[in-house]
Amino acid sequence: SQQGEEDPQALSIQEGENATMNCSYKTSINNLQWYRQNSGRGLVHLILIRSNEREKHSGRLRVTLDTSKKSSSLLITASRAADTASYFCATDFSGGGADGLTFGKGTHLIIQP
Amino acid sequence: EAEVAQSPRYKITEKSQAVAFWCDPISGHATLYWYRQILGQGPELLVQFQDESVVDDSQLPKDRFSAERLKGVDSTLKIQPAELGDSAMYLCASGLGDRGYNEQFFGPGTRLTVL
Numbered sequence: 001s002q003q004g005e006e007d008p009q010a011l012s013i014q015e016g017e018n019a020t021m022n023c024s025y026k027t028s029i030n031n032l033q034w035y036r037q038n039s040g041r042g043l044v045h046l047i048l049i050r051s052n053e054r055e056k057h058s059g060r061l062r063v064t065l066d067t068s069k070k071s072s073s074l075l076i077t078a079s080r081a082a083d084t085a086s087y088f089c090a091t092d093f094s095g096g097g098a099d100g101l102t103f104g105k106g107t108h109l110i111i112q113p
Numbered sequence: 114e115a116e117v118a119q120s121p122r123y124k125i126t127e128k129s130q131a132v133a134f135w136c137d138p139i140s141g142h143a144t145l146y147w148y149r150q151i152l153g154q155g156p157e158l159l160v161q162f163q164d165e166s167v168v169d170d171s172q173l174p175k176d177r178f179s180a181e182r183l184k185g186v187d188s189t190l191k192i193q194p195a196e197l198g199d200s201a202m203y204l205c206a207s208g209l210g211d212r213g214y215n216e217q218f219f220g221p222g223t224r225l226t227v228l
Contacts, residue, residue, distance in 0.1 A: 040202075040224070042220050043219040045216045045218070100146055101156075102158070103148075
């Protein structure tokens with residue numbers, strides 16, 4: 001089953017604008033990760049935020065985590081055409097010894113030139 | 114830069130046939146994962162290995178799917194017999210096995226079409 005739910009399912013913006021995607025999850029987590037997937041390709045890790053962190057930055061990416069609301073957001077600033085891709089949040093839930101990730105359905109982001 | 118290798122990249126088969134996918138993780142990565150991704154969905158974990166041992170195969174349909182990582186390096190995922198509903202992208206990922214920072218590195222995937 002898929003724990004995370006991204007919102008919106010699809011987003012189309014103009015190049016240079018900021019893009020914000022949200023993720024909600026259901027159970028307690030060790031960390032939450034964001035991945036990018038270009039059409040028909042493998043996933044690329046973008047950023048990891050631990051359960052005791054509230055905000056993290058990496059280049060043009062900013063991730064926030066609110067464990068009380070079980071939600072996270074990914075902000076991409078100054079978007080570029082190359083940012084067009086699907087973005088997935090993935091959670092490592094805190095039960096058990098295995099650490100396979102549980103992915104959401106993703107947000108499909110289109111950056112229009 | 115080290116990458117996860119997968120082969121084949123594409124596979125077309127008829128239902129009831131057997132198929133096998135191969136994955137070579139990044140050197141030194143103890144943890145290996147197989148995920149299945151149906152078009153329009155996020156990946157779903159099938160099986161996780163720590164070295165040569167299975168850590169989690171709770172979502173693996175064991176009546177038709179099998180996975181092995183005999184020497185704790187490369188891995189094979191097999192489906193026998195294939196069914197129409199198995200059409201999907203099969204992704205392999207590897208990681209260092211650090212529970213505190215379990216970033217996963219994905220291969221390009223094998224796209225399976227069952228006719």
